[in-house]
Amino acid sequence: MPHQVITGSGSGIGRLIAERLHERGDRLVLVARDAARAEDLAAAFPGSATIVADLARPETIARAVAAADLPDAVDSVIHAAGIVALGAVAALPLDAWTSQLAVNLVAPAELTRALLPRVRAARGQVLFVNSGAGLTAHPEWAAYAASKHGLKALADALRGEEAEHGVRVTSVYPGRTATPMQAEVHAQEGADYDPSRWIDPASVVAAILTALDLPRDAVISDVTVRPGPR
Incomplete structure (x- = not known):
């Protein structure tokens, strides 16, 4: 039975990933920012660590x-998980940079x-939910895009380093997706939010x-998901 570690499972894409994997019987290890959130996640996903x-x-x-009770092998x-704070370089405060990075x-x-020994033991996979901002930076998005460009660099380097251990590395670059983060982005932009305009x-x-x-003979290293034609 696969063991999957997930960050950001409290909402948005991370929550839906956890739901799908839990429904099919995978064992989940959910990262929570504090003990109260950990209790909430454990209640929402019975049997998870x-x-x-x-x-x-x-x-x-x-x-x-x-300190966590983890299996010896993680698949x-x-x-x-992710946060976003928009603003021009001329105006964005230091803590907006440091927190997003x-x-x-x-x-x-x-x-x-910290988890690589367990991932290597399973010949497992590390998957980064990146962003379209990890490929292209637009005005007002400098700090967030810098963090996501860095995440791409992390994935690319890790892929080469861990190939000898049988570890696959994937980056997924979603465009604007109808999540609570997208609603927050629209609020920061001062724009009306219509979730039907964006990716489900x-x-x-x-x-x-x-x-x-994907079968073990191949790896999807990078995949971009964009809104389809309306």
């Missing part, structure tokens, strides 16, 4: 992983490092599950 780690404080992750680590880039790197999260999750379930 948790790692209590605040991704905004990457320096605490290794200790949290060591996948799915990085779906911590959660969106440094925490995935540190969690991956289920479509992104379908691409993610395809990458996870």
Whole structure:
């Protein structure tokens, strides 16, 4: 039975990934920022384990992983957590840079490092839910896009480093998707939010599950998911 570690399972794409994997019987290990959230996730996904780690404080992750009751082999680590704060370079405060880099880039790197021995034991997979902003940066998106460009670099380097251990690495680049984060983005942009204009999260999750379930003779290294014609 596969063991899947997931960040960001409280909402959006991460939540739907957890639901799909739980429905089919996979064993989940859910990363929660505090003990209360861990209890909520364990209740929502019976039989799952948790790692209590605040991704905004990457320096605490290794200790949290060591303290968790984890299997010796982990089939996948799915990085779906993220935060966004928009603003022009001329106006964006320092903490908007450091917080997004911590959660969106440094925490995935540190969690991956801490779990790699278990992923290697399973000849498993690390999957990064990136963003279209990880490929192209637009005005007002500098800090978020920088964190996601860095996440692409992390995945590309990791893919080459871990091939000898049989570990697959995938980056998924969704366009605008109808999630709570997208509603927050629209609020920051001062725009009306109409979820019907954007990708259904289920479509992104379908691409993610395809990458996870691909036979071992191949790997989907990068996949871009864009809104279809209306």
